[in-house]
Amino acid sequence: MANTYSQSYMHLIFAVRNRNALILDSWASDLEKYITGIVQAEGHKLIAIGTAHDHIHIFIGYNLNNPIPKLVEQIKTSSNKWIKDKKLCPFHFSWQNGYACFTHSHSQIDRVAKYVLNQREHHIKKSFKDEYLSILKKNDIKFEENYLFDFFEE
Template identity: 70%
Template sequence: MANTYTQCYFHLVFAVTNRDALIQKKWKGQLEKYITGIIQDEGHKLLAINAMPDHIHIFIGYNLNQLIPNLVEQIKTSSNKWIKDSRLSKFQFSWQKVYGCFTHSNSQIDSVVKYILSQEQHHKKNTFKEEYLKILNQNDIKYDEKYLFDFWEDVFCD
């Protein structure tokens, strides 16, 4: 539509099933490039992406022509298949069904990009669960713990 302008920024977070540390450093860059291609093919602008061994952060300038759940499903389904077809993981790879999606303003772009790109340093101090709960609380999101990611560091074996 003529004279219609939008500006939306979304921070997506999702985790590997069982929070298994299956994303290896030797192919994480390839995974990030593959997901970048999906995002760009759908008309979104990738601002930052960083895969950790057990989860991923993606920050995009959002194209309103696609629903976020559809984009996340497309990223997860396509990347699962690509990882399997490329035989990158010795173990069965899949993403958890749940995900987080958080909005940011234009003035927050630099800080969110820096945050995502510094994940390795960040996780030397904080667990993924601590990080995710902090994001939920900072955004004043009410949540039920039973619907969050499977945080396996809470499980103790005898």
């Protein structure tokens, strides 16, 4: 539609099933490149992507014509298949059900991008569970423990 403008930034987070640390350093960068291709093919702008061994953060300029659930499903199914086809993981790899999605303003782009790009270093100091619960609370998101990612004692 003519004269329609939008600007939205979304921060996606999802975890490996059972929070297994299956994303290895040897292929994490290739996974990030592969997922970047999916994000761009779906019409979004990748701003930053960062993997930890058991989860991933993806920060995008969001194309409102492509719903987030569709994008997440595409990323999860395609990357699962890619990991299996390339035989990158000696164990059964899959993503957990569900995901988190948070909006950010234009003024937060640099801060969020730096945060996403430094996931491995960040989690030396703070566990994924602590971080995730903190983000939910900071964004005033009501949640039920039963429906969170599977968190196992560190």
